[in-house]
Amino acid sequence: MEVRRITITIAGRNYPLNVPAAEEETLRRVGKQIEGMIKDFERNFDVRDKQDALAMCALKLGTNAEVSQVTNEKNMNAANERLTQINQILEALEK
Template sequence: MSELSIRIKIADREYPMRVNEDEEERLRQAGKYLNERLRMFREEFGIHDKQDLLAMIALETAADKIKTEDAAVETQLSLEEKLSSLNQLLSSLQLG
């Protein structure tokens, strides 16, 4: 996998990066997402300080990540319970 030199612009600042080819599109999408959130927070809350805007976006993103992780744990537990029930059912059918 080859590395690329790219620049991602966030809040009117460019950040040079060296990334693998398969990461480029994801990072560009992340930069676009951050800039859209910056614009939304600026318009919705009238905040113009970039540090405050970026802190709000970081907090929102961290909260979303925690919510997603919690949902994944719940899904995993639910699947484990269902598989256990199926295993018990199959075991009872084999014995009976």
């Protein structure tokens, strides 16, 4: 596995990272997303410093992740229920 050394800048600070080459693009995209969120929070809210903006980013990203997880679980449950129904229909046809 190839590892690359990259630097991600968030809130004016540089973070050197050793990352698998396959994850580099994702990390850079997320870093830019966080930077954009910080700028949005600074523009639209009474943000006193970068720490406040970072805390708001963490809350928003955590909320988004939780909502996605709940949605995925609901979708998986619905799919499993539908597959169970289909299986029952197929079993009834075999009899």
